Amino acid sequence: MQPINLGAGFKLTDDNKKNGNNTMARLDFLAELHTRTKRNYVQRVIDHDKAQCADIAKQWGYDYWDGERQYGYGGYKYDGRWLVLADKLAKQYNLQPGDKILDVGCGKGFLMHEFTRAVPGVEVQGLDISSYAIEHAKEEVKPFLVEGNATSLPFPDDHFDLVVSITTLHNLRLPELHQAVKEIQRVGKKHRFISVESYRNEAEKVNLLYWQLTCESFFTPEEWVWIYQQCGYEGDWDFIFFE
Template identity: 55%
Template structure:
């Protein structure tokens, strides 16, 4: 299990006003979180003060992440890959551009996201939960989950990590939110609207080891 950062190139491209997020008069934090956790229009395409404020495909944004992962894990045509928490499938689509012939599948809890996903891969995204993946043991050559598992309570986080391990016969990769100091902890608390697992890197390592997760990982920090 290694620490490999594929996500900073995307995460650090966004500017954030943490105090404005938590003190907003129209969408105070509790209200924003309640709306976001329905995983519907407000979460993806509603007001930016709730979450994404319009999650649209941007040419090249996810392609660099797909290429970095494909190169690192040696993915090739015919390999079967699963995205746990695929959302609108933008990264899935960019995988098909970077590795023509790859068999890419996804799963997401949001039916809204699936209905509004990239048309080219929409039929490859299954509606469901990371805690109960509807796939066979050792079915995938590569399984990854980006910015998803920190949205689970501890009892579901345990199940999800074990499910990723079960369906993946090869490489796996997880990226989750974390914090290393009180500043990053405060920023995370201010910015997030769906996070349930607030863990330091050491605590995340504990989770990985105790759930039998053998894949790679990285963390998103709100500096």
């Protein structure tokens, strides 16, 4: 079997193909969004008790979403930035009116709202562990969001045309991570796209460790792809790197 190529547009060899899925790819769709925000990685560790901030962040409440920056987003407000990603995914997967889309780890539902703008007539569903995020979600999509855990998705097999999970699964420890990936595979019938935080070298690993508050799974791209393969995952992926 040939080595895995982790570049954008990676096509699996015949030996890599699983269950009739001919291609899996790294889709470099989030780098532009991620690099818009300037981060002082070291300052987060110097200015605050990082462990205490992480404990508060993992409660997934007001502090994480809309409190001070040391606890999370520092105010997670709708600004339209996710429309770029929704457009890219809609084109990549040829989404049509009537298609069903699930966002695992949907937060306040901003990406779900953008899907309805990118492809009017799609049916969106979101799931998040944070009751606060759902209570303060975008009003247009709030009726379609549910509180729940990625390890046990309350949806039938093969139900969604596209399942996405953006910067969520790295917040799970390995046993739960395996179960969540399998659940995403189970409820999707066509397309799947997962994005997680990762690192390619020691500098990016240190930056990730300095900046992160909720990450539990720290893996290189090669390790992430291995996990996906072990879980029988047939979808695409992307990574966020802290350069």
